[in-house]
Amino acid sequence: MWRREFDDLLNGIAGAFLFGIPLLYTMEVWDIGSDLTPLHMLLYLGLTYIALVALNRATGFRRNSDETWGRSLADSIEALALGALVACFSLIVLRRVSFDLAYDVILGKVVLETMPCAIGVGMANGLLRREDNDEEEAEQQSFWHATLVDAGGTMLGATVVGLSIAPTDEVGVIAASLPPWWLWLIMAASLLISYVIVFQAEFGDHQQRKSDRGLFQSPLSETIASYIISLVFALVTLRVFNQIDESTSLAQIIDYTIVLGLPATVGGAAGRLAV
Amino acid sequence: MKKREARTTAEWVSLAIAVLLLSCLVGLIGWLWATEGDEPAQFSLAMGEVRQVGEQFYLEITVRNDGDQAAAAVEVVGKVDDQESNVTIDLLPGHAEQSATLIFSSDPKQAELAVVGYSEP
Structure with a gap:
């Protein structure tokens, strides 16, 4: 209860x-x-x-x-x-x-x-609700196919959200107001939020998965894998919009990437639900 | 579809917590409303520390809006001898303060500071 x-x-x-x-x-x-x-x-x-x-x-x-x-x-x-x-x-x-x-x-x-x-x-x-028949379909997929589908969904979602936030000033404004140690807090929050979404979407009913579903099979590894993908895509979109370039300091690149990583990982989680 | 279920104890507990949280929020807003004034923006200025960087002096200032209404584009001018420096603060809500820095080429210990204008947000 x-x-x-x-x-x-x-x-x-x-x-x-x-x-x-x-x-x-x-x-x-x-x-x-x-x-x-x-x-x-x-x-x-x-x-x-x-x-x-x-x-x-x-x-x-x-x-x-x-x-x-x-x-x-x-x-x-x-x-x-x-x-x-x-x-x-x-x-x-x-x-x-x-x-x-x-x-x-x-x-x-x-x-x-x-x-x-x-x-x-x-x-x-x-x-968030996935249809039940979707699950059976997913279980028949092979290890690499399942991994690829989930990674693709993450990239898709992270890019869509990243594209809509990366060119705006908010990333810089937020990054500028943070002391360095605060970035850990943002990373922790990103992982936590992503975990909650993933867990709720796929494991909320406590149905044990019987077969392998690739690298994204357990909520924890799925969260971490998708966070890393999201960070990479945050970095790429920031570069595409010239928010960072060759003259940007490493500290600022890290700042920006982690600040954008939070919405990107939420988008990534949404993307996996969509595919 | 599931058959009709009564609310469980857990659901009652979370409802109670939710009601408590929201009453706090609504109560706080009510308290704000009750104590709210309608004074237009008015400013006070305070000088902070001076840092010397090369030939220049960086004077930290704090601008406070003591009024109830917010002000936008608050312009602060500082004068040392014949030199003027200014800075604009985008948005300064009522009863809030914001730091800014003015840069001079001579020691601004005796600087005269003034807010010279603002616009309605």
């Missing part, structure tokens, strides 16, 4: 990151958030709640639940709270929020980023 509840919540969190990451890397959202009045904050939370009720009627983040109105209303409260937690966590990890800022700035940013994150929770089932 506790296990299943925990699974459902992780499922919601995975959805929040998948849907929320692009807006977490948008400067305009931080700025608009800094300048929200309390009335607007409450209004936005209210609107998000209404949208969540609608989403929970359709998909939601719980695996087995009846679609009663009471449940949808209660699930939406949880989805909103999960969205707020994810927004808060991400803003702290990306150093967009720290405790020397004014309270209304902190709250405004959290509330505004809560909107996409909470919507992501509400759509978690739609974003």
